[in-house]
Amino acid sequence: KAGVTQTPRYLIKTRGQQVTLSCSPISGHRSVSWYQQTPGQGLQFLFEYFSETQRNKGNFPGRFSGRQFSNSRSEMNVSTLELGDSALYLCASSKGTSEQETQYFGPGTRLLVL
Amino acid sequence: ILNVEQSPQSLHVQEGDSTNFTCSFPSSNFYALHWYRWETAKSPEALFVMTLNGDEKKKGRISATLNTKEGYSYLYIKGSQPEDSATYLCAPLSGGGADGLTFGKGTHLIIQP
Numbered sequence: 001k002a003g004v005t006q007t008p009r010y011l012i013k014t015r016g017q018q019v020t021l022s023c024s025p026i027s028g029h030r031s032v033s034w035y036q037q038t039p040g041q042g043l044q045f046l047f048e049y050f051s052e053t054q055r056n057k058g059n060f061p062g063r064f065s066g067r068q069f070s071n072s073r074s075e076m077n078v079s080t081l082e083l084g085d086s087a088l089y090l091c092a093s094s095k096g097t098s099e100q101e102t103q104y105f106g107p108g109t110r111l112l113v114l
Numbered sequence: 115i116l117n118v119e120q121s122p123q124s125l126h127v128q129e130g131d132s133t134n135f136t137c138s139f140p141s142s143n144f145y146a147l148h149w150y151r152w153e154t155a156k157s158p159e160a161l162f163v164m165t166l167n168g169d170e171k172k173k174g175r176i177s178a179t180l181n182t183k184e185g186y187s188y189l190y191i192k193g194s195q196p197e198d199s200a201t202y203l204c205a206p207l208s209g210g211g212a213d214g215l216t217f218g219k220g221t222h223l224i225i226q227p
Contacts, residue, residue, distance in 0.1 A: 003157075004157070033214060033215070035215075035217075040219075041219070042118070042203070042217040042218055042219040042220065043158075043203065043205075043215075043217040044217075045214035045215060045216065045217075047214075048214055056214045058214055090157070090158070092158075099145065099146065099207050100145075100146045100163050100165055100207070101163070102148070102160040102163060103148075103160065103215070104157075104160070105150075105157040105158045105159075106157060107156075107157050108157070
């Protein structure tokens with residue numbers, strides 16, 4: 001069974017630009033969650049999508065948005081990039097039937113904002 | 115947002131020694147606790163999901179206990195090996211899990227040969 005994949009793996013953008021990151025979950029998984037990790041911070045929850053609907057949302061500004069497609073693939077968009085958005089962005093998938101389920105993480109996208 | 119504390123922040127252990135570290139979280143409205151291991155240049159890997167007070171889980175040389183009444187979990191590694199070097203993250207869930215996983219900053223474990 002293929003694992004969670006994320007594209008691109010590395011990305012360099014400049015302030016003010018926007019970026020779209022992609023996540024393909026494990027086959028059969030309907031939930032995709034997104035996390036941000038910055039230096040000195042733990043993994044911070046951005047949002048979770050299940051069956052094309054945002055089910056949970058963390059405490060991030062509206063510049064961070066996402067969506068999920070009918071095949072459960074998910075995209076995350078960050079508009080008007082700021083230097084502080086430089087981070088590792090991880091997505092994780094699960095079946096989505098219980099929050100007690102294990103989440104399976106992708107390799108992440110490392111975003112650098114100059 | 116849950117206040118999750120992991121201690122120590124980092125730990126150097128001699129190969130063959132046993133070690134343990136702590137995850138503290140608010141005990142009110144507890145729902146579940148996840149433990150993950152994150153090796154450098156890899157993805158976080160799930161170790162355990164714990165839900166019941168007094169729960170004890172084991173996976174090879176790694177085990178974990180849970181005390182939901184006082185709000186802490188211990189992770190133990192017996193006979194540490196170099197491949198155990200990683201950051202160990204805990205993530206409690208509260209209130210039915212509606213707020214997503216809140217990760218601690220992790221314990222960075224280095225096993226010295």
